[in-house]
Amino acid sequence: MMTDRIRSFLDARRPEGPCLVVDLEIVRRNYETFTRALPDSRVFYAVKANPAPEILSLLAELGSSFDTASVAEIEMALAAGATPDRISYGNTIKKERDIARAHALGVSLFAVDCMEEVEKVARAAPGARVFCRILTDGAGAEWPLSRKFGCVPDHAVDVLERARALGLRACGISFHVGSQQTDTEAWDRALCDASAIFHACAERGINLAMVNLGGGFPTRYLKDVPGAEAYGQAIFESVRRHFGNRIPETIIEPGRGMVGDAGVLKAEVVLVSRKSPEDRLRWVYLDVGKFGGLAETMDEAIRYPIRTPRDGAPTAPCVVAGPTCDSADVLYEKNPYELPLSLTIGDEVLIECTGAYTTTYASVAFNGFEPLRSYVI
Amino acid sequence: MMTDRIRSFLDARRPEGPCLVVDLEIVRRNYETFTRALPDSRVFYAVKANPAPEILSLLAELGSSFDTASVAEIEMALAAGATPDRISYGNTIKKERDIARAHALGVSLFAVDCMEEVEKVARAAPGARVFCRILTDGAGAEWPLSRKFGCVPDHAVDVLERARALGLRACGISFHVGSQQTDTEAWDRALCDASAIFHACAERGINLAMVNLGGGFPTRYLKDVPGAEAYGQAIFESVRRHFGNRIPETIIEPGRGMVGDAGVLKAEVVLVSRKSPEDRLRWVYLDVGKFGGLAETMDEAIRYPIRTPRDGAPTAPCVVAGPTCDSADVLYEKNPYELPLSLTIGDEVLIECTGAYTTTYASVAFNGFEPLRSYVI
Numbered sequence: 210m211m212t213d214r215i216r217s218f219l220d221a222r223r224p225e226g227p228c229l230v231v232d233l234e235i236v237r238r239n240y241e242t243f244t245r246a247l248p249d250s251r252v253f254y255a256v257k258a259n260p261a262p263e264i265l266s267l268l269a270e271l272g273s274s275f276d277t278a279s280v281a282e283i284e285m286a287l288a289a290g291a292t293p294d295r296i297s298y299g300n301t302i303k304k305e306r307d308i309a310r311a312h313a314l315g316v317s318l319f320a321v322d323c324m325e326e327v328e329k330v331a332r333a334a335p336g337a338r339v340f341c342r343i344l345t346d347g348a349g350a351e352w353p354l355s356r357k358f359g360c361v362p363d364h365a366v367d368v369l370e371r372a373r374a375l376g377l378r379a380c381g382i383s384f385h386v387g388s389q390q391t392d393t394e395a396w397d398r399a400l401c402d403a404s405a406i407f408h409a410c411a412e413r414g415i416n417l418a419m420v421n422l423g424g425g426f427p428t429r430y431l432k433d434v435p436g437a438e439a440y441g442q443a444i445f446e447s448v449r450r451h452f453g454n455r456i457p458e459t460i461i462e463p464g465r466g467m468v469g470d471a472g473v474l475k476a477e478v479v480l481v482s483r484k485s486p487e488d489r490l491r492w493v494y495l496d497v498g499k500f501g502g503l504a505e506t507m508d509e510a511i512r513y514p515i516r517t518p519r520d521g522a523p524t525a526p527c528v529v530a531g532p533t534c535d536s537a538d539v540l541y542e543k544n545p546y547e548l549p550l551s552l553t554i555g556d557e558v559l560i561e562c563t564g565a566y567t568t569t570y571a572s573v574a575f576n577g578f579e580p581l582r583s584y585v586i
Numbered sequence: 587m588m589t590d591r592i593r594s595f596l597d598a599r600r601p602e603g604p605c606l607v608v609d610l611e612i613v614r615r616n617y618e619t620f621t622r623a624l625p626d627s628r629v630f631y632a633v634k635a636n637p638a639p640e641i642l643s644l645l646a647e648l649g650s651s652f653d654t655a656s657v658a659e660i661e662m663a664l665a666a667g668a669t670p671d672r673i674s675y676g677n678t679i680k681k682e683r684d685i686a687r688a689h690a691l692g693v694s695l696f697a698v699d700c701m702e703e704v705e706k707v708a709r710a711a712p713g714a715r716v717f718c719r720i721l722t723d724g725a726g727a728e729w730p731l732s733r734k735f736g737c738v739p740d741h742a743v744d745v746l747e748r749a750r751a752l753g754l755r756a757c758g759i760s761f762h763v764g765s766q767q768t769d770t771e772a773w774d775r776a777l778c779d780a781s782a783i784f785h786a787c788a789e790r791g792i793n794l795a796m797v798n799l800g801g802g803f804p805t806r807y808l809k810d811v812p813g814a815e816a817y818g819q820a821i822f823e824s825v826r827r828h829f830g831n832r833i834p835e836t837i838i839e840p841g842r843g844m845v846g847d848a849g850v851l852k853a854e855v856v857l858v859s860r861k862s863p864e865d866r867l868r869w870v871y872l873d874v875g876k877f878g879g880l881a882e883t884m885d886e887a888i889r890y891p892i893r894t895p896r897d898g899a900p901t902a903p904c905v906v907a908g909p910t911c912d913s914a915d916v917l918y919e920k921n922p923y924e925l926p927l928s929l930t931i932g933d934e935v936l937i938e939c940t941g942a943y944t945t946t947y948a949s950v951a952f953n954g955f956e957p958l959r960s961y962v963i
Binding site: 255256257260277278279280281282285299300301302303304305322323324325326329344354355356357358359360361363364367388477479480481482483484485486488492494496500504507530532533534535536537538539542554555568569570571572573574575576577578579580 | 632633634637654655656657658659662676677678679680681682699700701702703706721731732733734735736737738740741744765854856857858859860861862863865869871873877881884907909910911912913914915916919931932945946947948949950951952953954955956957
C-alpha cells in the first residue's frame with residue numbers, strides 16, 4: 210500500500226520513467242507480524258521474491274534466515290550478513306557443481322525431491338542435512354503450483370532413507386500449498402501427509418525433526434485476505450492435530466507475504482484509446498507491462514490495486530496493457546479493470562502491492578525498454 | 587538449425603552455463619531470401635526479435651531498414667549504421683516525449699492507430715509521415731495477436747484524415763497477420779481491407795501510397811512451414827487482386843523469420859526424475875527455462891527442436907522444465923516432449939531455432955540466474 214514515506218520519496222525525487230519504491234518499514238512490520246503469528250517457526254525469507262540488498266540486510270539484522278534458489282542468491286544472503294547456518298538451498302533442481310559451491314560457502318541445508326538429487330548432494334556436500342519436498346494439491350491458492358516440485362508422499366520415505374544411507378542427515382519434509390493461498394486450512398492436509406512420513410521414517414530408524422511449511426502467505430491485493438494471525442492459528446492447530454505432543458521444528462518461507470505490500474510501482478498512462486468510436490471499452494496503455502515487471506498478471510492471476518489522480522470520479526471498465534510491441538503484453542482484458550473515465554494521457558498511476566516478483570521478473574531490455582528500476586527506502 | 591560455424595564455436599569455446607549462439611551467415615541468407623521472395627518490398631527488420639549489435643550492423647550493411655519499438659531501439663539502429671530514413675517507429679503506443687526524441691534523431695515515419703496518437707505525433711514530430719495500423723483476425727497464426735494494436739478498418743480513414751488535417755503526411759496502412767503465420771493466404775483479407783481504405787481515403791483527397799505488411803513470417807521449428815517464396819507469391823497475387831494496376835509501395839517487417847533459425851541455445855540437463863517410481867512420465871529439468879530466455883514456450887506455443895547427444899536411442903515422453911523455483915517455469919507439460927530414455931544429468935542439449943525472442947525476453951536475474959548470454963558469430 211501507499212505509505213507516507215513512499216509518497217514523500219516520489220514527491221521529492223520525481224523519478225523519470227516507471228519505478229518501484231519499497232518501504233523497509235513495511236518489510237520490518239511484516240517480519241514482526243510473522244514472528245508473532247508463528248512464534249515457534251523460523252522464518253526463511255524467500256529471496257527470489259525481491260533480492261534487493263537493503264531488504265536482505267534488514268531481514269538479516271532482524272534475525273531472519275533465507276530460502277535461496279541459486280548460488281548467486283546464497284552469495285547475496287551472505288553479503289547481507291546472514292551466516293551460512295541461516296541459509297537453506299531450497300531449490301530441488303541444482304547442478305552438482307552448484308551444490309559443491311554452496312557447500313564450500315558453508316551452507317548445509319538442502320532441498321531434494323528424488324533419488325538423483327540425493328545422490329548429487331551426497332557427493333557434493335557430504336554430511337549435509339536434507340529435507341524432502343512432497344507434492345500437495347494447492348487447492349485454495351490463487352496461483353496453484355504445478356507438479357514441478359516434490360514427489361508423492363510415499364516416495365519421500367525412500368528418498369530420505371537413501372539420503373541416510375549415503376551419509377546425509379535426513380532432517381525433514383517440505384511442501385508448498387500454492388502461492389497467494391487464501392485458505393488458512395490449506396496446510397492441514399500436507400501436515401497430515403508429513404506426519405505419516407515422520408511415522409514411516411521412524412519405523413526405519415530415521416528420526417525426522419523438521420517441517421518446512423513453505424510460503425503461500427498472501428498479499429492483500431484488491432481482495433481481502435486473512436491476516437497472518439489466522440494462518441498462524443490454523444497452522445498451529447494442524448501441527449498439534451497431526452503431531453500431538455511431538456511437535457517438530459517448523460520453518461516458514463514467506464516471500465510475497467514479506468514484501469508484496471511494501472512496494473508501490475509508479476507508472477504513467479501512455480495512451481487511452483478505443484478500437485472504434487462506437488467501442489464502449491477503452492484501452493489504457495501504461496509505460497510498464499508484463500515484460501517490465503508485471504509478469505504476475507499472466508492469466509490475470511494477480512490483480513493489483515491501481516490508484517490514479519482521478520480516483521473518486523465516475524469509472525468504466527477498460528483493458529489495461531503495457532507499452533511493448535508485443536500483443537501478449539496485456540495486463541487485464543478477460544476481466545476488464547474499472548478506471549476513471551477522466552483518466553488521460555500523461556497521468557501518473559500508482560500500482561500498489563508490487564514489492565514481490567516484479568523487479569527480477571522484468572526482462573533485460575525487451576523492445577529496448579530498460580528493466581524496472583527500484584528504490585528501497 | 588545447427589550449423590558448422592556454431593558447432594565449431596561451441597567445441598572451441600565450451601562456454602560455461604546456458605548461452606545462445608547466432609550464426610550471421612544464416613541471417614544474411616534469410617535477408618537475401620526475403621529480398622528475392624518479395625523483390626518489390628522494402629525489408630524493415632523488427633529489431634525487438636534480436637537487437638544484437640552484430641545483427642543490426644550486418645543488416646544495415648545489406649541495405650535493410652528497421653522497425654523499432656522505442657527510442658533505445660532507434661539509437662541501436664542508428665549506431666549500427668542505419669540512416670534515419672531507414673527507420674520506422676512502429677510502436678503505436680509512444681510517449682509524446684519519445685516521439686519528440688525520435689523526431690530529433692531524424693526519424694520521420696510513425697505508426698498510429700487512433701486519434702490520440704495522431705495528435706501526439708502532430709505536436710512532437712510536425713510534418714512526419716504516419717501509417718495507420720488496422721486490426722486483423724490472425725487466423726492461421728500459431729501465435730495469433732490480441733486486439734492490442736490497430737483500429738477497426740473503417741476508423742482508419744478518419745484517423746488518417748485527422749493526421750492530414752494536423753499537417754502530417756498520411757502515407758498508408760499497416761497490419762499484422764499474427765506471429766508464426768503458417769497460412770500464406772493470411773495477408774489476403776487484410777489487403778482487401780487496406781484496398782478499401784485506400785479507396786475511401788482517395789475519395790477524401792488523401793492519396794495513400796504504402797502498405798506495411800508487417801511480420802508473421804515463420805521459423806521452421808518442429809513442424810514444416812512454407813518457404814519465403816510461397817509467401818512472396820501469395821502476397822504478390824493478393825496485392826494484384828486488390829490493388830489492380832495501382833500497386834502500392836510495400837514494406838515487410840520480419841523478425842522471427844529473419845533470425846529465428848539463426849540461433850542455437852546450448853543448455854544442460856540438471857535433473858531427470860519421476861514423481862514416484864511408478865510414474866511413467868519423466869521430468870527433465872534444464873538450466874534454461876521460461877525466465878532465462880524461453881518465454882515463448884508460454885502456453886506451449888512455440889515448440890523448439892531439442893537435440894541431445896543420445897539422439898537415435900529409444901525415446902519416451904517427458905515434461906521439460908526450467909531451473910527456477912517457480913512452478914510456472916515449465917516448458918512442455920500439456921504436450922509432453924519425446925526425448926531419449928537414456929538422457930541423463932549433465933548431458934548438453936541444443937535447443938534450435940532460438941535466435942528470436944530469447945535474449946531480450948530473459949529476466950534480469952530471476953532466482954539469481956544471470957540473463958541468457960549470447961554470442962553472435
